[in-house]
Amino acid sequence: MFSRIMTGIDGTQTSVRVLAEALRFASQEKAVVLVVSVLIPVSDTLGPGPGFGDTVGLSLTLKARAQVALSRAKDLFILAGVEGETRLIDPCDQDIAAVLLNEAARWQADLIVLGTHSRHGLERLLVGSTTVSCLRASHVPILVIPPESCRVAAGQS
Template structure:
């Protein structure tokens, strides 16, 4: 059923839980899995004296390489094929959700498995939700894994 699974990861516990689910699905279906780390350099402080966005960018790419190396080790352990990717948002308005969509479309993903922090109210309004934004624009099925879900229940589209 699934041949190509995309799993956005960011190093958080929630994305690790979602990645483990994606890994299990990929193993069961013999699917390829692409862990995806998206670098999004914040513009906050861009006008501050001495601010060098390249330092932040380099640190995010290094973190992405570390997170992807961990994901690849788990994939190899479980005999799941695929290659992790690191992509960067565009400063011209390409946010994380659209970067995930771009990769999902380029790779013809059958399924995207991602974590959601489950924020509500003011926190959701202020912080937004990459998962919610992606779910609204997705062109393939999306499996959302909630934070702290101990029952194994998930929300799917």
């Protein structure tokens, strides 16, 4: 049914679960996987504005973390017996959801697997939700994986 599955990872525990689910699904479907990590713009992580903190050092740290996560994804491809590729993308001041959807279209994904951090209220208003933005704009089906805390609360393991 699905032959090209794309997933986005951000180094969080939720994204590890998302990748595991995407690989499990890809293994069942005999699909190829693209794992994407979009660099977080340093301006989105700092707050007040220019001159606040070590932006070069932070940028390099975020890039290194993303590269490690993508390297681990490659190892998981082998363990899962799945064909896959990874991609690190600089958003160039674009919205992360738009970057993910553009990459899915460019790569011709027929399924996108994303996670949600289940933010609510003020936190969601301030931080936003990449997954919700993707759901609203995508022309490709999206499988959303909730955080572990939602599964535990629902009595699942």
